[in-house]
Amino acid sequence: MAKVTFKNEPVTLIGEEVKVGQTAPDFTVLRNDLSEVKLSDYGDKVKIISVVPSIDTGVCAAQTRTFNEEASKIPNVKILTISCDLPFAQKRWCAAEGIENVEVLSDHRDLSFGTAFGTVMKELRLLARSVFVLDQNNKVVYVEYVSEGTNHPDYEASIKAAKELQ
Secondary structure, X not given: OOOEEEOOEEEOEEOOOOOOOOEOOOOEEEOOOOOEEEHHHHOOOEEEEEEOOOOOOHHHHHHHHHHHHHHOOOOOEEEEEEEOOOHHHHXXXXXXXXXXXXXXXXXXXXXXXXXXXXXXXXXXXXXXXXXXXEOOOOEEEEEEEOOEOOOOOOHHHHHXXXXXXX
């Protein structure tokens, strides 16, 4: 399992660690209107899944804005940002920030995504910062569990992995 700290304190990740080469596990999360959406609903698009502990904190906001800017530059790529924030807070934040190219989703209800991808920080009931890139068939081609939760992910590496699938 990936070793992760949050504010330099070790955290326990719950769920199965996802590895390059495997088929991504399906999950159910909530859209900002409280409707359910599953990974399988995104069909045959390349997907970048950007995972953040809380959307309205500095690094998480920067991560979401960075992927929002990049999303419009990559054809046939769906970028999802997933956190445990309430859907209402996510909707308000996205409207205030002008986020239109990333779909922001909530795993707050039952941690379906976090458990399936091994990102639930047991001690905090938040998701560990991570990035996953999936091909058109949901095969995992890139994984990054950020070792310190307050650090940025490697944006260039994940975006490069998605572009290489074009």
